[in-house]
Amino acid sequence: MTTPNPVRQLRLVVHAEDYEAALTFYRDVLGMPEQAAFQGDGGAQVTILDAGRATLELANPQQVAMIDQVEAEGRPSARLRVALEVTDAEGTTRRLTDAGAELVAAPRETPWRSLNSRLDAPAGLQLTVFQELGPA
Template sequence: MEILASRVLLRPADYQKTLTFYRDALGLAIAREYGGGTVFYAGQSLIELAGHGSPVAGTPPFPGALWLQVRDLAATQDELRDRGVHIAREARREPWGLHEMHVSDPDGVTLIFVQVPDDHPLRRDTRG
């Protein structure tokens, strides 16, 4: 099997409210728009909001979180706060060494904004 592309597909309860959140509050750039939805750039991935095929009644909420790496977490937190976005969990250094901040979208999907410090193993060449 060869995977050519991937994206996260969300089917929000209120498409317009969620579109406004990702486009205006988060400021994500639009990759493409189509009659039934909007696709946003999210680093090396895409986030698609589908306005078609609404959530199925009784379907559990999105079971995970979106992990979004940023260059400067403090600046991102300030920018989101200035745009009126509620910060669910303030930026802090985690025991595993990453700096993280949590925000929730209108459907309760957790967005984890992450800054990888210079001394973290993700930034080092461990090939020896």
């Protein structure tokens, strides 16, 4: 018998200096549905966006170096990088760069059969956008 997972949700909390720009980028351009929004005293604002299923990927330095080589021609990734699975990596990458994200590496097929791109996005996040391509 397996023990139920005591963790119910992974929530990445991002300090966004330009809150409106980040909200527009992630909610409106990327298309993450708004789950909840709250306002508080002194102009405090937070919006919780639905990112689908969450996982925590832990990688040792050698794995990070290998991913950096495959995904971004060896350019080192940020210590924390958010990877988002999408249905159309090329189209999503175009929309995000048109909305102000900086392209680090264009979409490319990886040895593990996904199409990955890397971007520097609003609120100081580095993103990997990936599309699963299925079995070889």
